[in-house]
Amino acid sequence: MISKTPTLERRTSALSKEAIIAAAIEILDGQGETALTFRALAARLATGSGAIYWHIADKQALLAAATDHIIAGITVDEVVAKEPRQAIRAFALGVFDAIDTHPWVGGQLSRDPWQHAVLRILEAVGGRVQALGVPADAQFNVATAIMSFILGLAGQYALGARMCEGGIDRTTALDEIAARWAQLDPENYPFVRLIATQLPDHDDREQFLAGIDLLLAGIEPLRHATAPRG
Missing domain, CATH: 1.10.10.60 (Homeodomain-like)
Known part of the structure; x- marks a missing residue:
């Protein structure tokens, strides 16, 4: 036999x-x-x-492996990579585009903060934070603040993906939210009512980059605080 x-x-x-x-x-x-x-x-x-x-082993392990594969594929142009600030910006934008292309990645990133894909993000950001000359005792807070902003985006996209799976497109969802904001009490929510008109047409990518740029600008005082004086 x-x-x-x-x-x-x-x-x-x-x-x-x-x-x-x-x-x-x-x-x-x-x-x-x-x-x-x-x-x-x-x-x-x-x-x-x-x-x-x-x-x-199971579906969760498969989702983690697939997410890690996507994050590992994010590259930064060699010319840009030589300047840490631009490298952080380019990498963050790479994560944004990856989540935009694969919305399920956002769900997985927001689900497990200790998975390998998250460590890849932290290492990519943290290495460039060091290269910027951020003091050692501030590197943890700076790197995790940037990473948390990126993962916050992941959570938002995960929610948006679930809404789309339920048959609600982004435009409709934002229009409905803006309409609810516009009906809020003007005395208690003047700012929210003001930006309600901007919500439906705002550009997610532009908004994300603005947040990254604000975080990067906040690094400058830390660098200058420890710079040697001539």
């Missing part, structure tokens, strides 16, 4: 973790997070669920 074990081993080894992650990203991008199941993944890869479990 011919044993079937070698065939099973070949099939398991042929199905790489990278192939599983790539297929998962295709499902996530095309159908959303709810559509990602091991059964759907097995069908797409023409294999059994057991072969997938050999590489990935």
Whole structure:
């Protein structure tokens, strides 16, 4: 009798973790997070669920691996990378664009603050904060403030993605929110009422970059405070 074990081993080894992650990203991008199941993944890869479990423990681990793959793919132009301030700005914008392209990434980043993808973001930002000459005792606060701003964006996009999955598009959602803001008590919410007219047409990318630039501008006093005096 011919044993079937070698065939099973070949099939398991042929199905790489990278192939599983790539297929998962295709499902996530095309159908959303709810559509990602091991059964759907097995069908797409023409294999059994057991072969997938050999590489990935569960759906949460798969989402974390897919998110890490996306974040790891963010690159900064070599010329820009030589200037730390511009490098932070470019990397942050890369994360923004990644979340814009893959809204499920925002959901995963906001779900688990200790996952490897978050560590990649912290390392990318923190290394450039050091290069800017921020004092050692301020580097933690500066780097985590920038990272927290980026992850705050991730949470917003995760919420927006869920709204879209429910059949509500961004324009409609913002119009409805702006209408509610406009009805607030003018004495208690004068500023909110003022910006209500700007909400529906605001540019998310422009708003995000403005926030990053404000954070970067706040680094300057820290650098000058420790700069040697001539």
